[in-house]
Structure formats: C-alpha cells, structure tokens
Amino acid sequence: MIEYKFDTQLLIEGHNLSEDTINEYITNNFEGDCLLAVGDDELIKIHFHTNTPWKVLEYCTSLGEIYDIVIENMERQTLGLKG
Template identity: 70%
Template sequence: MIEYKFDTQLLIEGTGLDEDAIYDYFVEHFKGDCLLVVGDEDLIKIHYHTNEPWLVLEYCASLGEIHDIVLENMQLQSDGLHG
C-alpha cells in the first residue's frame, strides 16, 4: 500500500514567488513526501505526493496562476501492475 497515493505536479506563474517560503509552507501544512519546489520569482514547478491534492491546488492557486496540472493516482497504477 502506498502511503501518499496522489502524484501532484503543477506550475505556478506569478510575481515575487519565493521557492523557499513555498517549500516551508508545504512542510508545515501538508502531509506528504517527495517534495520538489524549484523555479524563480516568476515560475515555480511543484512535485508532491499527498493524499489531499485539492489542498495543494488551493494553496498554489492563491499564489498565482496554476497550469500544467498533473494528478496521478499511484495506488491505481501500482494495483494495475499486480494484475
């Protein structure tokens, strides 16, 4: 069983984005793992495994425009591999 089943990926486009502050917010407010926050003050790429991707999307949308959103249920993928 996968602990955090949703692979959540997206881009945030805005102004004055702070990747360190975004990273810290994730660590303090969301349960998950495999966090990646990279970019600059205009564009940030997020990659995160969580069971509540809607909370991640809501937070990220509060920072700027979100796009290129990918949500994959890794549990279903894993179950499919076992037939």
C-alpha cells in the same frame, strides 16, 4: 500500500515567488512526501505526493496562476491501471 497516493504536479506563474517560502509552507501545512518546489520568482514547478491534492492546488492558486496540473493515483499505477 502507498502512504501518500496522489502524485501532484503543477506550475505556478506569478510575481515574487519564492521556492523556500513555498517549500516551507507545504512542508508545515500538508501531509506528504517527495516535495520539490523549484524555479524562480516568476515560475515554480511543484511536485508532491499527498492524499489531499486539492489543498495543495488551493494554496498554489493563492500564489498565482496555476497550470499544467497533473494528479496521478499511484495506487492504481502499481496495479497496472491508468493513474
């Protein structure tokens, strides 16, 4: 069984974005693992495994425009099904 079943990926476009601030907020406020928050002050790529991807999307929307959103169910993938 996978502890955090949704692989959540997206891009955030905005102004004065901070990898460190985003990383710290997600780490402190959402359960999950495998967090990556990389980019610069105008574009950040997020990758995070969680059971509550909608919370991550809600937070990221508060920072700027989000797009290229991918949420895959890793439990389904391990069963050979589409994620």
